[in-house]
Amino acid sequence: MTSEPILSVDGVAKTFLLHLRGGARLPVVSGAAFELRPGECVALGGPSGAGKSSLLKMVYGNYRIDSGTIRVRGDGDFVDVASADPRRLLRLRASTMGYVSQFLRVIPRVSTLEVVAEPLVGDGVAREQALERAGALLAWLNLPERLWPLPPATFSGGEQQRVNIARGLIAHRPLLLMDEPTASLDAANSRVVVELIGEKKRAGVAILGIFHDAQVRETVCDRVIDVTEFAKAA
Ligand SMILES: Nc1ncnc2c1ncn2[C@@H]1O[C@H](COP(=O)(O)OP(=O)(O)OP(=O)(O)O)[C@@H](O)[C@H]1O
Numbered sequence: 001m002t003s004e005p006i007l008s009v010d011g012v013a014k015t016f017l018l019h020l021r022g023g024a025r026l027p028v029v030s031g032a033a034f035e036l037r038p039g040e041c042v043a044l045g046g047p048s049g050a051g052k053s054s055l056l057k058m059v060y061g062n063y064r065i066d067s068g069t070i071r072v073r074g075d076g077d078f079v080d081v082a083s084a085d086p087r088r089l090l091r092l093r094a095s096t097m098g099y100v101s102q103f104l105r106v107i108p109r110v111s112t113l114e115v116v117a118e119p120l121v122g123d124g125v126a127r128e129q130a131l132e133r134a135g136a137l138l139a140w141l142n143l144p145e146r147l148w149p150l151p152p153a154t155f156s157g158g159e160q161q162r163v164n165i166a167r168g169l170i171a172h173r174p175l176l177l178m179d180e181p182t183a184s185l186d187a188a189n190s191r192v193v194v195e196l197i198g199e200k201k202r203a204g205v206a207i208l209g210i211f212h213d214a215q216v217r218e219t220v221c222d223r224v225i226d227v228t229e230f231a232k233a234a
Pocket of ligand 1: 016017018026028046047048049050051052053054055
């Protein structure tokens with residue numbers, strides 16, 4: 001494990017302003033601070049509503065923050081997600097920071113195999129090779145081969161989640177954010193996801209995630225950050 005963090009969050013505060021509710025203010029976190037190093041998997045913990053998903057979205061740059069810094073080491077340099085311009089943020093995502101959300105955003109008419117292969121093609125891998133890797137990953141995740149040529153729009157929740165995981169994990173990104181990657185999965189497929197996460201960690205990938213399944217969390221996570229501490233201060 002190298003000593004230099006890949007993610008460094010410091011003094012992050014956010015309050016939601018509810019414009020449609022007469023400008024009501026909903027503080028979510030304050031003084032959030034933690035670091036992540038290559039090869040470690042860290043869970044965001046705390047009860048429902050504590051701000052776990054919100055914090056994950058702040059790190060990915062989807063939610064603006066009111067104060068603090070979120071520094072990600074990418075392209076040999078630290079980039080502050082909070083202040084980076086949109087193009088820099090998109091470059092950082094393409095090279096360094098992946099996000100595996102709970103739900104698949106389905107692209108109409110695109111086959112499952114293509115949906116999964118797309119990030120690799122985007123990285124410059126030859127299409128045939130990318131499709132082959134996508135097939136191997138889908139097979140590992142027990143997605144029946146008859147489904148591969150179909151767009152995933154009509155798939156079951158668990159099937160869509162496996163497509164989403166395959167798409168999120170197929171390309172190498174040194175920092176992965178995962179929002180409940182096993183939420184809709186049965187025990188056998190959860191085990192596969194645990195194996196995939198283990199493989200990423202061994203490759204030096206840092207993972208920050210929300211893992212509601214205690215068994216999964218205990219198996220893959222090196223520590224838990226209690227978001228309640230940041231929520232209390234907000
Ligand atoms: N876009 C938003 N606008 C306004 N309030 C929001 C928004 N996103 C989240 N919140 C509020 O912020 C608080 C934290 O929500 P968040 O989804 O981050 O919690 P969580 O810890 O991930 O919960 P869960 O475990 O139930 O998913 C909640 O009170 C929620 O209503």
